[in-house]
Amino acid sequence: MKNKKLLVTASAVLASISLLVSSTPASATVTSFGKWSNRTQTMYIATSSANSTAWSSGAAKWKSNTNFNVSTKLGTSSIYYAYDVNDSSVTWDGICTYTTRSGIITKATLQLNTYYTNQSKYTSSIKAGVTGHEVGHSLGLNHTSAVETSSIMYPNTFNSDGTPARSVNPSSSDISVVNNLYPVLPTATATGVGSKGDGVYLHASWSVGYKNKEELTKAADLVVKGTVSKEKGSKFGKKGDYSTYSTEVNVEISEVLKGDPAQEGQNITVSQMGGTDGEVTVYSDSSTHLRKNQEIMLFLREVNGDTYIPINEDDSIFVNEGGSFKNIASKKELE
Missing domain, CATH: 2.40.50 (OB fold (Dihydrolipoamide Acetyltransferase, E2P))
Structure with a gap:
């Protein structure tokens, strides 16, 4: 046609x-929209996923560097679940769907779009960066702005010339925000954060960003x-x-x-x-x-x-x- x-x-x-x-408005440094009530969570990965290693690596970036103790396990979950899709009708290579109630995250579902990530430019490192980006959203992080490419929460995976656009690892500011959300010694009552109202939200990683x-x-x-x-x-x-x-x-x-x-x-x-x-x-x-x-x-x-x-x-x-x-x-x- x-x-x-x-x-x-x-x-x-x-x-x-x-x-x-310009990318969707965001802060120069990463901000937060919510948090889990407990800093220890298990993210289940679909047994059918061909990218279980990428999912595990993405989660490990946060477990190894922050107070958020996220482990991964093969299986299904109605609370915290990651799996693969193949969708040519979208421009995102990864997406996180999360539910918040009074600033508390109650559910997160993460998807990796193999329509894009099966392309040769998506090395194992880049794919782990995409999954790490979506895990970051599931912890409560927003996107950063177009000037903060050192953050794993930068919205685009690649520039239009095919070069990588974002860091594949959390930046020091990313780590600091997560640690502030999830202190090692939490208060007796978990208090929500962020300005979003209750509801279900989508937060995508764009395969390619366009600057002009x-x-x-x-x-x-x-x-x-x-x-x-x-x-x-x-x-x-x-x-x-x-x-x-x-x-x-x-x-x-x-x-x-x-x-x-x-x-x-x-x-x-x-x-x-x-x-x-x-x-x-x-x-x-x-x-x-x-x-x-x-x-x-x-x-x-x-x-x-x-x-x-x-x-x-x-x-x-x-x-x-x-x-x-x-x-x-x-x-x-x-x-």
């Missing part, structure tokens, strides 16, 4: 836009300006499989900057992470859901037919505010 499209040249795209790309307009445009299947014409609501692949929960909108295209010019004036479906099954609401830390009548510019990856995802979620969504397109999360301006 893609090969049949008449593509606008990349040079035309780059001549028409000026873009500042050229990189993001090159990675996109479709770059458009348009207006959100309809909020379609939530979808999910399987109830309880929270990483598959999404929220969809229709976007009426006013201008095609890269892709098939014949799509101008048509509606496409844009799917963002996070949604509800009517009982449980899942929030994606990287996603600000679009609303009807917003005028937007999107950098999109095609997943099937007329359904697209924004590359790395908020990183590739820009909203017209007072005549200027600004990133939906960072508020950096699209000139």
Whole structure:
């Protein structure tokens, strides 16, 4: 299908836009959103996982360097569980789904996406860095900003040129934050931390990060300006499989900057992470859901037919505010 499209040249795209790309807003140093009530936990790894060594190595990075005493064991668990998936319809190579109640983590599920991690550039060290990153989320750590590449909690695994983007080991600040969350001699009552409300949250590791307009445009299947014409609501692949929960909108295209010019004036479906099954609401830390009548510019990856995802979620969504397109999360301006 893609090969049949008449593509606008990349040079035309780059001549028409000026873009500042930034990861989802985060602190320069790692911050926390919650903590377990007990610093000793067992993370179970699916017996079917071909990456059990990577999972064990990722957990060991924290057990060896911090007060959090996380051990690993093959098996299943409804509380703390790690397993592999293969999903070409996303741009993340790892994800952590966690549940918090009053700042206390009550459940964490971690996934490694073998669609990416089976690629040759994912050495055993890089894969252990991805699993270590997701274990870091499961301990209560947020992402760091684009300037803090020494942290294992940096959001991207690779740069667009294929070079590693993040450290594969916890930094001194990562270790310090975890040790403050989990002192060796805890208080009698476990007290929650962080500002998140109760709920289920998704926190992803992006396979590739994009630093400027050229990189993001090159990675996109479709770059458009348009207006959100309809909020379609939530979808999910399987109830309880929270990483598959999404929220969809229709976007009426006013201008095609890269892709098939014949799509101008048509509606496409844009799917963002996070949604509800009517009982449980899942929030994606990287996603600000679009609303009807917003005028937007999107950098999109095609997943099937007329359904697209924004590359790395908020990183590739820009909203017209007072005549200027600004990133939906960072508020950096699209000139």
